[in-house]
Amino acid sequence: MATAIALAVLAPLVALAWTALGAGAAHWGHLAAHVLPLAAAQTATLLAGVGLLTALVGTGSAWLVTRTDFPGRAVLQWALLLPLTVPTYIAAYSYVDLLHPIGPFQSAVRALLGFESPRQFRLPDARSMMGAVLVLSAVLYPYVYLSMRAMFATQPARLMEVARLLGEGPWGAFRRVALPMARPALAVGVGLVLLEVLNDVGASEFLGVTTLTTTVYTTWITRSDLGAAAQIACAMLAMVALLVWLERQGRRRRRAGTVHAMRPAPRRRLRGLRAGLATAAAALPVLVGFVLPAGHLAVLAGKRAAEGHGLSPEVLAGAMNSGGLALGVTAIAVGAGLIVAWASRPTGGAGRRRAWWLGSAALGYGIPGTVLAIGLLPPALAMDGGIAAALGLPGLPLMSLGAVLVLACVLRFLALPIGGVEAGLARLPAPLEQVARSLGESPWGTLRRVHLPLLRPALSASALLVFIDVMKELPASLLLRPANFETLPTLLYAEAARGSYEHGALAALLIVAVGLPAVLLLSREPASASPSADASPAFMPMKEAT
Incomplete structure (x- = not known):
């Protein structure tokens, strides 16, 4: 069963390659000359900018809340995760509206400076590469922050004390001791951020950046050229493979190790100006990544409600569709993830099969939703035709x-329950299964009566994370949804495309609100055990820690 699930993840990739090869070489020549250079250059620029900025913000924030004590730290250490509740496309729509030349921010700046119209003074357009880097970084840095916070919190105090005794100051100890030790966590955090950037459609398109993902979408939808879209998607897969390789190189030979029974480094109390600066520095990402876009949504939704436009039938239907889709995907994904993780646990000869099953079945998270949709479409259409003819x-x-x-959502988010269940199994004593089997239990009975009760927290956390991610999923929903079936993200995308983003404010606010439970789950203090990045399956090193 686990092998079948892993093969199901690989099947869309095989179908994608077949579709790309069947499109002919003429497409490749046109794409290589006129499409791929610009899209690849803008994608690489966006990835580099977002990767660098999220690394700086996530690492700096994590160091502040784990190694220093300042006013507001207790609140900010979990509030720094709040931008995770804001999907990238919602942040983009909010900031374009906020920073519009006649929007509230620029109007306030002009009033303050004494200007009367946008012709006299206006800020640079948010719809630019710089705007895309800033907006995406503002909501994606928590992936780096979460992994780096866990790593900094579990580094032993004696290493920093030795560095200080050898004459290093606080900055030198951070740069030469703490940061190199945390490189595995930094690599996986930035790697996950870059995969999220590659998966984005709505934000990049709305901010005017021609990425490979938006090119795939427009080629398929606007030009109805599935073959060319498949060929561009193959180029995207090459970039995904490069990102995964760079992430693995970043943590190669850098194992976190275990730090059980080691004294964690104490937090240094900041006072006066330094304390105020630390509070401001830690609060700024929360303000930019959550407070401003969520507050803007709340204001727009309040205005719509005051005008008599409350929960419309379309939004209600979209919420019901999103909830039903998320519940179905969650049930299937958690069950499949449990099967894969259980079958590939390192017992007997399964250790050799573990890398294949986990690596293949968890591969879907690294594949952008647009690419996965294109890979699924040809076999799905062929199967649909056969079923329709037979029945x-x-x-x-x-x-x-x-x-x-x-199916697309299950394959895309299967890595979440696989990582969660595998992490839960790793925490259980190995003799448990041996004792149960020696008392006559079958493998199924051992799973049902021994492991499942102990895995309930891991399964619950994985189910919550899958549910939240499916509620926010835009690319696969745009491309594969049935006719007249709208989810909250597709409703919001349609409103933004029509230039009436304020009409979808309530839908956007509902998406943000649904993500809050996941943030509360992820905001727990890191455990004493070190989250070894090398032990993390595939692409979910941080989320499995829940």
């Missing part, structure tokens, strides 16, 4: 029922 049904039954969209 005498009209149309495309699988596509019409949303089965292909459910």
Whole structure:
């Protein structure tokens, strides 16, 4: 069963390559000459800018809250995760509206400076590469912050004390001791950020950046050229493979090790001006990444409600569709993740199969939703045609029922329950299974009566994370949803495309609110055990820690 699940993840990639090869060499020549250079250059620039900025913000914030004590630290250490509740496309829509030449921010600046119209004074357009880097970084830095906070909190105090005794100051000890030790966590955090950037469609398109992902989407939807879209998607897969390789190189030969029974480094109390600066520095990412966009959504939703436009039937239907889709995907993904993680636990000969099963089944998280949709479409259409012909049904039954969209989301987020269950199994004593089997329990009975009760926290956390991510998923929903089936993200995307973003403010606010439970879950203090980055399966090194 675990092998079948892993093969199901690989099947869209095989179909994608087949579709790309079947499009012919003429497409490749046109794409290489006119499409790929610009898209690849802008994608690389966006990845470099977001990667660098999230590394700086995430690492600096994590160091402040784990190694220093300042006013507001107790609140800010979990508030720094709040931007995770704001999807990238919602942040982009909010900031374009906030920073519009006649928007509230620029109008206030002009009033303060004594100017009367945008012709006299206006700030640079938010729809630019710089705007995209800033907006995406503002909501994606928590991935780096979360992993670096866990790593800094578990580094033993004696290493920093030795560095200080050898004459290093606070900055030197951080740069030469703490940061090199935390390089595995930094590599996986930045790697996950870059994969999220590659998966983005709404924010990049709205901010005017021509990435490979937006090129795939426009080629397929606007030009109806599936072959060319598949060929661009293959180029994206090459970039994904490069990112994964760079992430693994970044943590190669840098194992975190265990720090059980080691005294953690004490926090240094900051006073006066330094304390105020630390509070401001830690609060700024929260303000930019959560307070401003969420507050803007709340204001727009309040205005709409005051005008008599409350919860419209479209938003209500979108919320029901999103919730139903998320519940179905969560149930299937958690069950499949449990099967894969259980079958690949390192017992007997399974240790050799573990890398194949976990690596293949968890690969979906590294594949952008747009690429996964293109890979799923040809086999799904072929299967739909066969089912319709055999049963005498009209149309495309699988596509019409949303089965292909459910499958795409399951494959995309299967890494979450696999990582969570594997981490839960790793914390259980190995003799538990041996004792149960020696008392006559079958493997199924051992799983049902021994492991499942102990894995309940890991399964619950994984289910919550899958549910939240499916509620926010935009690319796969845009491309694979049935006709007349709108989710909250697709409703919001449609409103933004029509230039009436304020009409979708309530839908956006609902998406943000749904993400809050996940933040509360992730905001718990890191445990004493070190989260070894090398032990993390595939692409979910941080989320599995929950």
